[in-house]
Amino acid sequence: METRELRYFVAVAEELHFGRAAQRLGMAQPPLSRAISRLERRLGTALLQRTSRSVTLTGAGEVLLDEARAALDAVEAAEHRVRRAALAAAGRPSVVLATKAGASTELLAKLLSAYAAEPGSIHVDVALCGPGEQERLLRTGRADVAILHRPYDETRGLDVEELLTEGQVAVLPAGHPLSTHGALSVHDLAGVPDLPAPRWPGPDGAYPAGPGPEVHSSTQLLQLVSLGRTLMVAPDSVRAQLHDDVVAVPVADAQPVTTVIAWPPHSRSRAVADLVRTALRL
Template sequence: MESRPLRYFVAVAEELNFARAAERLGISAPPLSRAIRKLEADLGVTLLERSTHSVALTAAGSVLLSEARGALEALHAAGRRAQRASGPDAKLVLAVKADGYGGLLDTILARFAADPAARPVTIRLSGWGEQVHLLRQGEADAALVYDPFDSTDLDTEPIFVEPRQAVLPAAHPLAARDRLTLADLALPGVEPGNLAGLGQYLDSTVEQHGFIDLAQLLAHVELGDLVTLLPESVTVRYPRPGVVYRPVVDVAPATLSIAWPQKSCSVATAALVRAATSVVA
């Protein structure tokens, strides 16, 4: 398969409308329809169920949509990595969320610099949840990221495990308690042992309020808009008069990992991973 029919198919599968997909691709609908029918003929499967008023994915179409997205993303990432490697001063790019590295970044970089395979590092500061996206897009060689996150097509190694703490407005009734449980907090979908539920709650909180950094999150907590959870290392670095931090006895700990593309052959990236994991030891 070539990339163009895959790109065409993804547009139709996401829009479920040939006219909108054609507009998005900058082509007319008839050649788009012919390209999809040829793709179906080449594969010997029906990808889309068409009627006069609707377009729907078949089971085969749903599978191809998932695989095609990954394939197109990998092609784009390969091009970006090649471009970044071609410069005379090529640098290793490490994606890090501001204040999302457990206070270990300087130590990791110092140990990496002592490795014979080391090369200059550019720190790519990212927003909430962007580190993994930067890896898949070829914009970064490695990333420091707290779980939970989607590790599909990535290799990961844990660096540091620490408790999570509840983040409460100072006036909250639970702020008077020394220790809390998840039942006390009653966060939607967050239960002991359910890391996926915790991740969904944290992601939905950021999406709902449109946070771009930690300062905004803490300001909303102080105003009484929400209660959340943060790694202990973050709470230590950010005391705030209107916010209190309390241990939660039954919440899963926060694991900081280093992640990198599974197909990476970079000796320098491997050296950075060694430096990061040596911090654990």
């Protein structure tokens, strides 16, 4: 299979609509349909179930979608890592660390300071990401190492070291009735009428339906909380970023969050190894 065919299939499998997939790929629909049909004939199985009203994945199609995404990520990662290797050979070495904007701020500052003091340290480019983006940057080679947070980020297929496990807190507007509680439960936070849950964009950039405000960063979300428009559930370490206009209350039954440092399993980067060792000593 060619990477072009895999890109075609992934677009159709994600859109489940040949017209939208063709528009996304910048091509006409008939050649896209023919390319998918040729791929199915070569594999000897149907990848998609087509009717006049819908397109759905078969079992084989679901398998190929997972494999195709991984293969395309690997190709993109190879391209980015080769380019960075060329820059290093030209005397401009660097390592890219991806992390969610507004998350693990204190940990990140300590890590960068401690690593900079290490003999042989090189420049660290910090890529501040939106929700879930840091994992994608790592898998596609745009980042060499990342700070991820379980259970929100997927670490399957990556090498990881755990750095910190902590409980979660509800961040509420100061003066809200719930802000005076010593602790809350997940049930207490479900459907609070005057504080609808925030809506984050999905992988396609679209926001789910709902009454809560659309948000795209933790900084924006904190401001909306302080204005009394929504609430926020976050790891306990978020307390270091809070001002007097919001209050953090422990959520006793919320799933703990584990912060990890992650890198590709085939990495041979000395800088990545040094960053990981430095993180483990913090």
